Amino acid sequence: MKAMLLEKPGEALRAAEIPDPQPGPGQLQVEVSACGVCRTDLHVVDGDLTEPKLPIIPGHEIVGRVSALGDGVTGFDLGERVGIPWLGHTCGACRYCRAGDENLCDTPGFTGYQIDGGYAEKTVADAAYCFPLPGDQSDAELAPLLCAGLIGYRSLVMAGEAAKKLGIYGFGAAAHIVAQVARHQGREVYAFTSPGDDTAQQFALDMGAAWAGDSSEASPVELDAAIIFAPVGPLVPAALRAVRKGGIVVCGGIHMSDIPSFPYELLWGERRIESVANLTRSDGEGFLPLAAAAGVRPEVTTYALADAARALDDLRHGRFDGSAVLTVS
Numbered sequence: 001m002k003a004m005l006l007e008k009p010g011e012a013l014r015a016a017e018i019p020d021p022q023p024g025p026g027q028l029q030v031e032v033s034a035c036g037v038c039r040t041d042l043h044v045v046d047g048d049l050t051e052p053k054l055p056i057i058p059g060h061e062i063v064g065r066v067s068a069l070g071d072g073v074t075g076f077d078l079g080e081r082v083g084i085p086w087l088g089h090t091c092g093a094c095r096y097c098r099a100g101d102e103n104l105c106d107t108p109g110f111t112g113y114q115i116d117g118g119y120a121e122k123t124v125a126d127a128a129y130c131f132p133l134p135g136d137q138s139d140a141e142l143a144p145l146l147c148a149g150l151i152g153y154r155s156l157v158m159a160g161e162a163a164k165k166l167g168i169y170g171f172g173a174a175a176h177i178v179a180q181v182a183r184h185q186g187r188e189v190y191a192f193t194s195p196g197d198d199t200a201q202q203f204a205l206d207m208g209a210a211w212a213g214d215s216s217e218a219s220p221v222e223l224d225a226a227i228i229f230a231p232v233g234p235l236v237p238a239a240l241r242a243v244r245k246g247g248i249v250v251c252g253g254i255h256m257s258d259i260p261s262f263p264y265e266l267l268w269g270e271r272r273i274e275s276v277a278n279l280t281r282s283d284g285e286g287f288l289p290l291a292a293a294a295g296v297r298p299e300v301t302t303y304a305l306a307d308a309a310r311a312l313d314d315l316r317h318g319r320f321d322g323s324a325v326l327t328v329s
């Protein structure tokens, strides 16, 4: 099969022809039809995330069809459409797994990081972590839901049901999905982008934001909560400044530049800063039907598998709105 391999962080992905991966016990072999390109892939390729399996096939927003079943797999049929997310394995035994916080597992395996992912024609995945994807949405539109959507959903849940006026900092893949869900739930979205990024601000308005402006500006209203998707530490004090007493600032990214020091006064008043780490399978069970009910339609720019490096570069430089997706077959 054709696959895009990362052999060493900091180097370009290499197109390779390698044997099809075979499903072990409990695994599905999946013929990949679409794989989203996530900012986390950039952090893997750049070496910001320091524990990859090498070489690694990146990609953890995988949509495909089951092409073979490993021993002992139940609940999936050949040809069935499935999604494979970032959470690829957990131990099931550590204190976090036992408490239902499998996203915090001490010895996890992540797709496209420690487990070969979806920048390839085929992949294998533990069936227990795959989501059935019924419905008639296109493969390319479903792919971004599997990380950007899920992490965005987990961030939105953390922001709380009381967060009617919701700030979103950084308006990319996760934000544009969350904004659609938030609107569906009757919330008002205030979108903050890099100063002067008129394109992203217009995109946010198109996605239903009540207001869009520069992150260097004061918020036009007092926010109940804010979610930060941009990997930019100085946005944390900026968001704290914008939320009301008791308000929550959720950091939704897996990697962020350093947070500058700030006066305690910004945190005072029982404001909170939280981070979202990974996802649980129950997030998928909560989010995927909600996304369908809300009619979430990700804005997708598609690339051929062989153009994965260009897709990553376009993501790095903000050359598209919404999500990039590799269309594989």
Ligand SMILES: [Zn+2]
Binding pocket: 090, 091, 092, 093, 094, 095, 096, 097, 098, 102, 104, 105, 106, 107
């Ligand atoms: Zn565990």
Ligand SMILES: [Zn+2]
Binding pocket: 038, 039, 040, 041, 060, 086, 147, 148
């Ligand atoms: Zn991701």
